[in-house]
Amino acid sequence: MAYRTSRYADWRVWDLGHFLRLEELAPDVALIQALKERWDPECHAFLFPWGHMVPTLEDVVQITGLRVDGQAVTGTTYTSYQEPVERLLGLAVRGERSSLVQRTVLQASLGVASARRQTGEGQAEYLDRMTKDARAAMAEEEGDAADRDLRRFLTLVIGKLILGTKGDPVGCQCLPLLEDLSSVGNYAWGAALLAHLIDSRQVSQVWVYNHLPSLGRGVARRRGAVPLLQRWQFCRDERSLRRQVTLIHDTLDNVPFGHVRWTPYVGEDDATQPWVERGRPYFGRDIWLHCFNTVVPLHHRLVARTLGLHQAVVEFPTRQRSWERLGRSFRGIQQVTDWTVWVREQLDDWELRGKEVVSEATSDEDYFRAYARRYGAQVYKGTRRPLDHEGRISSLEGILHSTIQQRDDLQAVVDQLQAELDRPQQMVGGASSSREDPGRSILEGQLASAAARAEDALAQLREREQELRTALAQTTTLEAEMAELRLRPEAAEVTRWRQEAEAAVRWQQEAAEATRRRRRRHDCAPRLGTSAPS
Numbered sequence: 001m002a003y004r005t006s007r008y009a010d011w012r013v014w015d016l017g018h019f020l021r022l023e024e025l026a027p028d029v030a031l032i033q034a035l036k037e038r039w040d041p042e043c044h045a046f047l048f049p050w051g052h053m054v055p056t057l058e059d060v061v062q063i064t065g066l067r068v069d070g071q072a073v074t075g076t077t078y079t080s081y082q083e084p085v086e087r088l089l090g091l092a093v094r095g096e097r098s099s100l101v102q103r104t105v106l107q108a109s110l111g112v113a114s115a116r117r118q119t120g121e122g123q124a125e126y127l128d129r130m131t132k133d134a135r136a137a138m139a140e141e142e143g144d145a146a147d148r149d150l151r152r153f154l155t156l157v158i159g160k161l162i163l164g165t166k167g168d169p170v171g172c173q174c175l176p177l178l179e180d181l182s183s184v185g186n187y188a189w190g191a192a193l194l195a196h197l198i199d200s201r202q203v204s205q206v207w208v209y210n211h212l213p214s215l216g217r218g219v220a221r222r223r224g225a226v227p228l229l230q231r232w233q234f235c236r237d238e239r240s241l242r243r244q245v246t247l248i249h250d251t252l253d254n255v256p257f258g259h260v261r262w263t264p265y266v267g268e269d270d271a272t273q274p275w276v277e278r279g280r281p282y283f284g285r286d287i288w289l290h291c292f293n294t295v296v297p298l299h300h301r302l303v304a305r306t307l308g309l310h311q312a313v314v315e316f317p318t319r320q321r322s323w324e325r326l327g328r329s330f331r332g333i334q335q336v337t338d339w340t341v342w343v344r345e346q347l348d349d350w351e352l353r354g355k356e357v358v359s360e361a362t363s364d365e366d367y368f369r370a371y372a373r374r375y376g377a378q379v380y381k382g383t384r385r386p387l388d389h390e391g392r393i394s395s396l397e398g399i400l401h402s403t404i405q406q407r408d409d410l411q412a413v414v415d416q417l418q419a420e421l422d423r424p425q426q427m428v429g430g431a432s433s434s435r436e437d438p439g440r441s442i443l444e445g446q447l448a449s450a451a452a453r454a455e456d457a458l459a460q461l462r463e464r465e466q467e468l469r470t471a472l473a474q475t476t477t478l479e480a481e482m483a484e485l486r487l488r489p490e491a492a493e494v495t496r497w498r499q500e501a502e503a504a505v506r507w508q509q510e511a512a513e514a515t516r517r518r519r520r521r522h523d524c525a526p527r528l529g530t531s532a533p534s
Helices: 029-036 057-064 082-089 103-109 123-139 144-162 181-186 189-199 205-211 241-253 274-282 300-307 344-351 365-379 392-426 430-436 438-487 491-528
Strands: 045-048 051-053 100-102 169-171 218-220 232-234 285-291 294-298
Touching: 029 205, 029 241, 045 365, 051 300, 051 365, 057 189, 057 205, 057 274, 082 144, 100 103, 103 144, 103 169, 144 169, 144 181, 144 189, 189 285, 189 294, 205 218, 205 232, 285 300, 285 344, 365 392, 392 438
Parallel strands: none
Antiparallel strands: 045 051, 100 169, 218 232, 285 294
């Protein structure tokens, strides 16, 4: 069945219109490199002093606008895509066992081979112009020819912009899903993007800007714009890459726990982002993500704080079994593989929307202790790293932060109870009405009792907070002193170094004295009429 170009002239048919209109964001190479060095491949999460962090499906849909609901991006992968490329795109694949086609070849087939970014032209304007040129070329085609041009364009968008490959070639693994053009919009391309990022240990810099604004790597622009990628721009840094990476690590090692924004999207209006509303059934769940021959787990239970919950102690995923162990990613091998059969269990998990993340923890303290025992100094990558080999400082900082949260929550309860107690006194005739209404008098007594208990608990929390601050200061000082002692050489070694230095000075002095004597003998020889000894 042929589809006229006019039917697909509006890219919203595939929910790609807003994605194609996103402006280019200059890559923050130093930030991406620093985050990559903090990635833990065992649990597929970043390791920071304040705990695990991992991009979620909500992050992807809020930032890019790509849908994260619908069918998994999976199917059959082949050792060679020569046949589908020739049949569906009318192009040639270089190499018998290749899944790549040259970008310039794709652009030339769409009549935009010579398209170049014009001076001062943004990414949105560039893509809009290129899309118009492609539409003009496709408008001249009908039936199968129009379908072929549409597949070429979608291959370019999916293989380069969504699931980007390094260099010029474009991946063709999406071709089997493009055979039926009417179903392209049913796939969860945003979930595929997240699987691709996790497997390649990459991260969206806008994700960092949203959750860690105190790093100061991004500058806000276009407030209220959606998707959220349009709200940020990279704050350029002229220092060397290595210097930037080091400074980012140092900053991350010292970010106050309270500066981490676990729920940056609270208050966003879903009415302006229908793609977010559709994806909500997939938020907050442990789930397997699919991207053709890549299948990775999203361990959302490690970041329950992104759901406004306290982080409970959970089993940290490890790599102790063969490649099919839960917690590791499936990587396709070079053979024809039907992934709907090969990873049937993980595909069923996606179709059932995974497992909801819940937490009955009342604080994060136990998690911080377990986290410190498991990772120790691995959570540090900057110059502070040698000071906290066993994670004592990070553990105490986490417990202190949890205590401060509990204190603030309890303070809110005390304030609310006190307001309830003050309300009757502000009412006209409040005192007489209490005598006339025994039930109200009893209720006021209960409120007063509850307020007193809450104030006692608040006082205890404040005392504990002070004790933790003192313990943290003492531990930090002790760790610094221990680090200094570890760097300080032994007394015997210092003595040996001093003796060797003194001997070297003596040898220098003796050599200089011998040189001076020889010069004096040479100077005296002509005056005495004798020749100096050789």
